Amino acid sequence: MFSPSIxxxxxxxxxxxxxxxxxxxxxxxxxxxxxxFLILTKIKYSKIPVLDKDELHRH
Structure with a gap:
C-alpha cells in the first residue's frame, strides 16, 4: 500500500x-x-474535537 520509503x-x-x-x-x-475555553487555555491546544451525546465527532 505504501512505498518502502514512506x-x-x-x-x-x-x-x-x-x-x-x-x-x-x-x-x-x-x-x-x-x-x-478553559480546556483550550489550560492544555494550550488550538483545536479540540466536539462530540455529541453518542460520542460522534461534530463538524
Whole structure:
C-alpha cells in the first residue's frame, strides 16, 4: 500500500504523528462555551474535537 520509503518514514517518525489517548481533550456539544475555553487555555491546544451525546465527532 505504501512505498518502502514512506513506510520507513512513518516508522521513524511515528511518535510525532500520533497523540497518546491520555493527551486528547474533547468537549461535549452541550457543554457551555466557557468549558471549551478553559480546556483550550489550560492544555494550550488550538483545536479540540466536539462530540455529541453518542460520542460522534461534530463538524
Amino acid at each position: 513506510k520507513h518514514l512513518i516508522q521513524e517518525k511515528s511518535g510525532s504523528f500520533l497523540i497518546p489517548a491520555s493527551r486528547i481533550a474533547f468537549v461535549q456539544d452541550d457543554n457551555p462555551l466557557y468549558h471549551a
